[in-house]
Structure formats: structure tokens, C-alpha cells
Amino acid sequence: MNKNGDKRSIRLLTRIALLISVAVTACIFPYFESLMAVVGSICVVLASFLLPCCCYLKISGTYRKWSFELVGIIWIIIFGTVAGVVGTYASISDLVGKM
Numbered sequence: 001m002n003k004n005g006d007k008r009s010i011r012l013l014t015r016i017a018l019l020i021s022v023a024v025t026a027c028i029f030p031y032f033e034s035l036m037a038v039v040g041s042i043c044v045v046l047a048s049f050l051l052p053c054c055c056y057l058k059i060s061g062t063y064r065k066w067s068f069e070l071v072g073i074i075w076i077i078i079f080g081t082v083a084g085v086v087g088t089y090a091s092i093s094d095l096v097g098k099m
Helices: 003-028 032-060 068-098
Strands: none
Touching (some): 003 032, 032 068
16 A cells, blocks of 8 residues: 555544544533534634634734724624624533533
8 A cells, every 4th residue: 555545544544533432422421512512612713703813913914003904803803702702601501501
């Protein structure tokens, strides 16, 4: 087998192991989907709103002076933070409600 075949089989085995571990965890812990909702809401907000805006501010240097662009980006960051807090609160309250 060549190197690409070895990497492909390792990736396949890793994916299968991850799938099996998530399935076993979901069967053992009855509220696993609520826990994953909490993790998902935090990760989505970070990956969709906060991280791109912060990286753009750092790369472009827009943060050095006040402008309409900076105000718009700050509003996106505020909206993302509020959406993350609300989503996380809803997920946690759902998890607590099921217990």
C-alpha cells in the first residue's frame, strides 16, 4: 500500500471510531443531545460571528480609528455575543428542564 492509501485508511478508521464513540455516549447519557446543543451554540457563535470579525479587525487595522465600518463590526460582535448567550441559556434551560 502507498502512503495515500495508509492515510485514507487511517482517516476512515478515525471517522468510524468517532462515530461509534458519539453513538455509545448518546446511548449511555440520555441528555447528550442537549449537551451537544450547548456546545454547538457556543461554537457556532464563535465560528460565525466573533472570530471572523476579530480577525478582520486585526488584519485590516480598522480598529485603530473610528469609522462606520468599525461601528458595524462592533454591532455584529455585540449581536453575536447576545445570540450566543441566548442560545446557550436556552440550551442549558432545556437540559435542566429534562432532568
